[in-house]
Amino acid sequence: MLLRLPTSLSEAREHLAGQAVPVGGATLVWAQWQRDGFPELAMSLRHLPEANVLEPEALGAAVLLHRIDDRVPEVLRRAAGTIGTGAVRRAATVGGNIVGSTLRCLLPAALVLDARATVLDRDGTYETDLAEVVAKRHLLLNLSWRTPVISGYYKAPAEAGGPPPLVVATALSAEPDGRHRLRTAVRDGYEVMSGSAECRTGADGTDEVLDALAATGLGSLPPAARDIVRREVTGLLRRLDGR
Template structure:
């Protein structure tokens, strides 16, 4: 049971309280195929987590660029900070930047219009739940956003 809950993508997202992969799934705009008592259907991650259906498959949008960082944690301590970012596009031009953070057992996710300037993106996110994160988490978010935007510029 413990291995099934934590050692698979579906188990990590649905069955585990750690959910290290949930931020990545959120920034990739993942959709889930789930099994209900009498049917199989597609849903978003919010419903998947709320209703805890049996997860059959995940599909996601391929981003232009994405990033993932899991900070070191203390053994026996709270789960380490996880930051995931992705830039998505319509056609050839970037459209939006998605950011998701797992801080402890809480997961926060935001989407903002793409801007090549990290400071503009951070300013746009400052009024959201991400702006209220502790300084260490905000620094990690800043680093991930800066990295992902630099890689978009290289492409």
């Protein structure tokens, strides 16, 4: 297998046109390649500047999970810190987790940040939403978002090798019109769903927010999962009141 390491977007586009297979840390595909055969040509974005940003409002697809720190919002940092083992986090990348993994541990966190994705194809780069990235398995360059007022993350305890644990991500954002919106995303099994509600800051708005979230797709969650969503949303708004 020949591995290309582009240092510019034009180089990366050329390698895509040459049928190079994009890879991140290869933590998910290595066993498959050993079984089915390695591709003739692969491409890693590890040397591409646009894929290596790590800033308060941007995160590159080639960033290794163990590098994600307090420069990014709490929800994203905590999500990255719970993925696999330390060895996995030192090899796995943001793009590989969101696009290449069936678990997509970072996806709920990115959804509640209302993150936008910049992707690359043979024609160049463009911005799109996460739903399209996941559905079409685009080559992700980076994510960007606006810093939330506050955020939170919960991942249920689970045994290694067992079913995917429940994940609940939450974030409260100030909208351009001055209002606040609370976004919640849940991974239940392999399915990720999300919902949002306008939010009045202060404890007296908690029930309204919960009722509004229940009217979204989150209302179809099993009772136990809905209870955890209620707990996480309530806890987030209490933390906000205590700031």
